[in-house]
Amino acid sequence: MAINFEIDLPEERLEGQLPDHKPPMTAHEVVAEANRCLYCFDAPCTAACPTSVDVPEFIRQLSTENIEGAAKTILQSNILGYSCARVCPVDVLCEGSCVYHQLNEKPIAIGRLQRHATEFALDTGLRIFTPGPDSGRRVALIGAGPASLACAFELRLLGHSCVLFEARPTPGGLNTNGIAPYKLPAADAIREVDHLLDIGGIELRMGAAVGTEVTIGELLQDFDAVFVGVGLGLDTPLSAAGAEVEGVVGAVEWIERMKLEGGYTIPGRIRSVAVIGGGNSALDVVREMVELGIENVTLVYRRDEAGMPGYGHEWVKAKQWGARGLWNTLPSAVLSENGAVTGLRCVKTRLVANEGGRASVETIAGSEFELQCEMVVAAIGQSKLTELFGAIPGLELDGGKVVIDVLSGQTANEKVFAGGDCVNGGKEVVNAAHDGKVAARGIDAYFKSLQ
């Protein structure tokens, strides 16, 4: 499959059971949809895109069947334009800002059009970009997720060579191991990485965990700059009593197994699953469980429906697929028999207004009840990789997030740059792609300042 690195995904993986929710358009559909675009001046869709993809331009190119031109327009703004086309929350970004909403008409299907153009580039191995003249500078990038990939690609355009240090056996970061499969299956995420690496001059070292296989000190010594694009750490464990049983898993861990682990399945006896949390990871797991055929999938959230940090449109879809929400509910204990989960003991909560801040959650005495379930997925956050950050001299942190100069991606250590989830605490792929690009330009400016 990949030509720039060796990887073989197991054939039998659970994610294969999930359908593509936004399947590719036919060439005819593409032209018809592209012809609907008004070609707005100073287009709101472009303004809504964190990477400022010139949406009207690429859509016009699609309308004239200039598909290569369309791919170039997208990828020159966002080299991860393929995964973004499939995973971006377009409802709140480009498509959400389409002026057709004001006319009560369907917005242009920008995501699907973008997928058509970029998938063509992947399918045909289209080579659009050439690296800049060799600068002799080398940059180490920690992590091979969207932020590092976007950064490395931009660095190559500027002539700097790159080495990506990835702890996992697969590249692509969350695109490969965390995105809901009905948006982007792992193999397609890997395909995009492969296509990106076609530019050459990017070395990918997998299974190379920084801190164990190689130290920060070595990177700082051997490279001219270091980019930190490590994302977030492990799932925050459920603190409820009795949570240390097999049937209780973290959301990120479960999603990764579902996507990548050969032969992994949900045991057949499991008919009901409780997913704890109110963020987008929780919503993803809910939808994935429902679509994998789990009969009773319940979202358990300590605040109310409106207070969920996850996207409303994702919850609407989850509900349409049959999930139910249990609001103002806090799990206090996991119930189990012989090591198998049988339910959750929960307590109802209420919100108490806080002056000038988010309401706090207060449990209601005597409101305990039991929710029957055979599996619990905790989507209540991820740890920050503080140990790694601690090893980087001079790095400044804010609540576990790396502090950078937003215009250059530079950290308090002038030789170290950062972007993506480890900086923003967990946003979209498109934000990471933008961060990576900005940091690459910051690194280039830093190199120039040394001359």
Add this chain to the structure above:
Amino acid sequence: MSDLKVNFAGIKSPNPFWLASAPPTNSGAQIMRAFDEGWGGAVWKTLGQPITNVSSRFGATQYRGTRIVGFNNIELITDRPLEVNLKEITEVKKRYPNNAVIASIMVETREEWKDLIKRCVDAGADGLELNFGCPHGMCERGMGSAVGQEPRVCGDITAWAVEDSTVPVIVKLTPNVGNINLPARAAAASGARALSLINTIKSIIGVDLERGVLLPRVHELGTNGGYCGPAVKPIALFMVGQLGKDPEVNIPLSGIGGIDSWRDALEFIFLGASTVQVCTAVMHRGYRIVRDMLDGTERFMKDHGYETIDQMVGKALPSYTDWGHLDLNYEVVAEIDSELCIGCQLCVTACRDGAHDCISTVEGTRVPVVDVEQCIGCNLCHHVCPVPECLEMVEVDNGKEPMSWKAYEAALARGENPPHPGKSTHQTHF
């Protein structure tokens, strides 16, 4: 109650909607089906000497997903035996005595014209239409538009036909001329009872970029064809209007060119046509489009108090004048309804790149503003705005007396010193 019946140069028809001479009138079976749907008349696919057609023979222009905006063909006249066509004309007239059946004809020599005319009249045709319009293939053999482009030849052959015919002779004109009035006057002067226009426009519909060959492609070659369909309607309207107001062409007109709906048909009628002929729209969607043509026309007439088609013929002609008579002091400016505006700013781009740069964006809103002092009222923004009634041109009472260019020049010639008419906008942007 509105009456759609027409008497077109002595040819009676239950309504003014006729099928033009073309593939939809290729056979008696087709024409009878068309009459069943409601068509008032049909001009038979042109009869003449035997020919052979090529495949393929049609091409089309598509615009942003809309198919057949324009259409062209390289088909010749009928390729069916004359005897069969004549027998079918007789049969159709027998079964549909109240519908108009016109024989379109095109031959070369005087003898051929005389013979064919007699046979068509004997077959029962209500009228003849001389095809002086076909701009491809037949003109290479000295017929069709080769005749229509030469007013003298056009007049001569018309005179033969009029002499030989006992039914009304209609002359079908080609638009492939510099001045449509000249062949029209020649035909009228030679005794033509009516004119029909336009035939198709000489065209190349497109090029197959992969093969580097003209479209439609006949093996490895292509040729120029005749252009028709919705895209040609404005050209046809112009030519009908030209003849409608020409006092030397004082005979009925049958309007042809891109008619797709009752609205299109009425525009031709308002410019002087008293019947209309349709082809491309039927080739695209079939005979049943006539149902709405009849229904829509009747409703329009009822709503506007017209009792007969004749009352509408030429209704817009008094407004058709020379540019020099237009009032230079009449002023409209663009006005944007901020409630309806969706913020696409197409008007901004259009005015900036294609007009007078007097619509701008405003900080904090996507609704643009019009600089009415600089707006020259060109109407471009109105046409690009995708929202109905959002961007309209509104009249400005500028207190000026009407003044056309001709009136202005006349005043100057009289030694007067009137103010220069029109709005002066003198902005510079760098």
